[in-house]
Amino acid sequence: MNFPPDPLLDQIALALVPGIGPKTQEKLLNIFGSASMVLRASSSEWRKVPGVGPKVVSGLRQAQSHEEAKAEWQRCVAAGVQLVARTDSQYPELLRQISAPPSFLYYQGALLPRDQQAIAIIGSRHATTYGLRQAERLAAGLARAGFTIISGLARGIDAAAHRGALEAGGRTIAVLGNGLGHLYPPEHGPLSKEIVQQGALLSENSFLTVPSKTTFPQRNRIISGLSLGILVVEARKRSGALITACHAVDQNREVFAVPGPIDREESEGCHQLIQDGAKLVTGVEDILAELTQWDFVSESNVETNPSQPEAGSFSKRTNEADTSRSRQSAPSRTRSKPAAPSTKTKSPPIPADASPEEKAILQAVDGEALFIDELPQKTGLSMPQLLPILSILEIKRQIKRVDGQKIVRYQA
Amino acid sequence: MNFPPDPLLDQIALALVPGIGPKTQEKLLNIFGSASMVLRASSSEWRKVPGVGPKVVSGLRQAQSHEEAKAEWQRCVAAGVQLVARTDSQYPELLRQISAPPSFLYYQGALLPRDQQAIAIIGSRHATTYGLRQAERLAAGLARAGFTIISGLARGIDAAAHRGALEAGGRTIAVLGNGLGHLYPPEHGPLSKEIVQQGALLSENSFLTVPSKTTFPQRNRIISGLSLGILVVEARKRSGALITACHAVDQNREVFAVPGPIDREESEGCHQLIQDGAKLVTGVEDILAELTQWDFVSESNVETNPSQPEAGSFSKRTNEADTSRSRQSAPSRTRSKPAAPSTKTKSPPIPADASPEEKAILQAVDGEALFIDELPQKTGLSMPQLLPILSILEIKRQIKRVDGQKIVRYQA
Structure with missing residues (x-):
């Protein structure tokens, strides 16, 4: 058996210590610097950390042997589960930006760079036929537009969202509130097998963690953390989906909600979100429009940069603080003179996986x-x-708008 | 037969001249000052007005005799229709404030001072059962909260709104796009009789005006003009209700909309309104909250006025320019020192028509x-x-908030 490098084994070992929850773990990492440094510390140093008692000290001492960590690793290998640490380049970029991101993730399936173009679709376990139909339809549409659909594998809206993405041939990631060694809810076996083929099952919990009331709210921050925005399709008042919406706001992600009849409690949470500022969504276009709504901002006092052909910088209309790295990489310092429509520049090759329509536009x-x-x-x-295709190409950073009504390709 | 005073006869006569629409009438009034001054002018003076041709000149000359105006007056008297001119104190206060308000109104029933606490409920003629139920329910709730319900007597949402108000024992006003000498739609005979008992049928059109495509959009500005806000319950895209919403925005009135299923075109217009900034409404409370949402604004540099006990002025959170006179009459110049909670002041007598709950609070x-x-x-x-009762008392100007969490009565 090939075991992972020591730093990862240290992280696994630390996470497995009984009595260390996410908060204590974060505290230990902040004090000692890394999982390896935590495990290299002495009992007296551990004891100084608030929340660390004799039981945790004894657990930390046992963790130093990597015995439990290696057993965990073997369980994962046997089940085809992989691990990715926050320090790996493969770790989801958007998730890395949230406060207290998981140190490492367990996953089954694949995490691809394109999965950072993700939107979460979540909602009630007790959904109506209307809600299920909308979740599936919107997930399919967004998947076709190139979005990876993030959800929680729960009954109701979550499952409908995963199914919509799968049926559209798109990608979808299920973030679990339990370890990957358990299947919850039990009837979602076939669904989770399909998700592994077209995306991933993902969890921050150790392999054998059983589903519990404490792990699920914790999990919700990962659902929003992986996504550019979250779309709530049917949620009652005081439901888990509204907690995810709060995480999304904290993480500076967009919040979208689907309205419904005002005499059904299944839509009450969505209506409340809209009243509180979430964008009302009736179709995929509403989301694409919002996530690709760039405004042309003339900047006459910025440093000129002759390698950039466009005239000004782009800023998203709605988000004051935009945390998406993919969007942050948009040029912020550019020439102050508008580009003439006929300026010839060298564009990069057209991507091989572009659709015929995308190719025609490019x-x-x-x-x-x-x-x-x-x-x-x-x-x-x-x-x-x-x-819609222009919006997708914009999200894919194949084109950008200049002067509001013109589009250009990025330069090679 | 007792005819009205000459100035009103002049106004009726001018409005009855064939070929003079609202725009030409407004132009003539602006140039000559009043209907009486228009009719006293000479043919050569009339001819100088753009849009006035030989036909209109001949019509104006005939109008000087008051023959047609008197015939119109007789028709109205025979039908129990009354007239109120913009110059009368009885003319609806909110309507007077819009741009180009009607010079006079025909009405059947009664226009009361309390009708200025009005909200319009409008929507599609082709409504769903869901929409009709909501229009009726919300109209009943708002009528019980003391609002007069304004609508257009059309099939569908309009009729449901009138019925809801009537069944709750409240007041309702139907603004027609035709003259009061016609009933349109024809099946609303019994409904319009009930409306006359608990409110009014109202029109700016001369008694015999037939319903036409040009009079209805014109009418919509009166529906919003009479109201503090409009509530749209089901509207398709590009529908009349959306035109009324535009009038409401122009007139600085609140716009509310009821959401519905996103797969039904009957709710498309409402969703568009919400996306454009209308308030999503799920119940009467949402409207009461919005129309009574006063913020305490400390004003330390304003002139002190010892007759006002409250400490600061109130400004509505959402409306930057508030055109409602009833709300404009809120004190804007007040003392800069907060009132102590125990300050004893003299309050006016409790109104006789207050509900038991209102009395208890007062x-x-x-x-x-x-x-x-x-x-x-x-x-x-x-x-x-x-x-909700506090909100109503606030609208009724029986109480007001100070310091956000305290309420006081107005002084006697």
Whole structure:
């Protein structure tokens, strides 16, 4: 058996110590610097940490042997479960940015770079036919638009969201409130097998953690943490989905909600979210519009940068503090003079996995800024067909808007 | 037959001239000053007004005789229809404030001072059972809270709103797009008779005006103009209700909308309104909360006015420019020192038509500022029972909030 490098074994060992919850673990890591440093400390040093009693000290001493950590590793290998640490480049980028992100994650399936273009779809376990249908429809639409659908594998809205993504041939990640050694709810065996094929089952809990009331709220911060925004489809008042919405707000993610009839308690939570500022969603376009709503901001006093052809910087209209790294990488220092529509520039090759429509658009824009209304004629696509694809290409950072009505490709 | 005074006859005569629409009428009034001055002018003066041709000149000349105006007056008297001119004190106060308010109104029934506490409930003629039920329920609730329900007597949501108000024993006003000499739609005969008993049928159109496509959009500005806010219950995209919503925004009135299932086109217009900033409404409380949401604004640099006991001025949170006179009459210049909770002041007598709960509250607050949380103990009412009644008393200007959490009565 090949065991992982010591730093990861130390992290696993630390997480497995009985009596160390996420808060105590965070405290220990803050004080000692890393899991390895925690385990290298002495009993007297441990005892000085608030919340650490004799039981935890004895557990930490046992953890130094890596015995439990190695047993955990063997369990994971046998079950096809992989681990990724926060220090790995493969660790989900958006999740890394939240406060107190999990030190490492257990997962079954695959975590891909494209999964950072993710949206969570969550909601009530006791959903109506209406809610289930909308969750499935919106998940399918967003999956087709290139989004990975994050949810919690619960009965009701969660399962419908995963199914919608799967049926559209898209990607979906289920974040569990228990260890990957358990299946909960038990009837979701076939669903979770499909999710592993087109995404991942993921958990911060050790392999054998049983589902409990304390692990699920904790899990919700990961659902929002993995996502650019969360979409709530049916939630009662005081429900778990509203807790996830609070996490999303704390993490500076967008919150979307689907309205429904005002005489059904299943939609009460969604209506409350909308009254509190969540975006009302009637279709995929509402989400694409919001997540790709860039405004042209003229910046005449910024340093000029001749390698950037566009005239100004882009800032998202709604988010004051935008935590998405993918969006933060948008150029913020650019030339102050607008680019002429005919400026020829060198664009990168068109991605091999682009759809035929995406390719048509990228070819039309190749090397020059183009007015959006010139696109129908150049691509043979109608404006209603074009707009969602433009949004997707914007999210994929294949194109960007300049001067509001023009689009350009990024330079090679 | 007793005819009205000449100035009103002049107004009727001018409005009856064929070929003079609301715009030309407004132009003539702006140029000459009043209907009487218009009719006293000469043909050559009339001809100088853009839009006035030989036909209108001949009509104006005939109007000078008051022949048609007197015939109109006789028709109205015979049908029990009354007229109220913009210059009359009885003219609806909120309507007077819109741009180009009607010079006079025809009505059947009664227009009362309390009708200025009005909300419009409007929506699709092709409504669903869900929409009809909500329109009726919300109209009944708002009528019970003391609001007069304004609507357009149309099939669907309008009729349900009128019925809800009537069944709750409240007041309701139907603003017609035709003259009061016609009944449209024809099946609303019994409904309009009931409305006359508990409110009014109202129109700016001359008695015999037939319903037409041009009069209805024009009418919508009166629906919003009479109201503190409008509530849209089911509306398709590009529907008349959305036009009324635009008028409401122009007139600085609140816009409320009821959400519904996102897969039904009957709710599409409402969802669009909410996305554009309308308040999502699930119950009467949402509207009461919005229309009574006063913030305490400390004003230390304003002129002191010892006759006002409260400490600061109240400004509505949401409306930057508040056009409601009833609300504008809230004291804006007040003392800069907060009132002590125990300051005894002289309150006006408790209104005879106050409900038992309202009386209990007014007695509890009599003469002193009171913390809201003292009220349950003083009145025997629970907080959920108290809050809507407090909102109503606030709208009725029987109480006002000071320091956010205290209420006082107005002084005698």
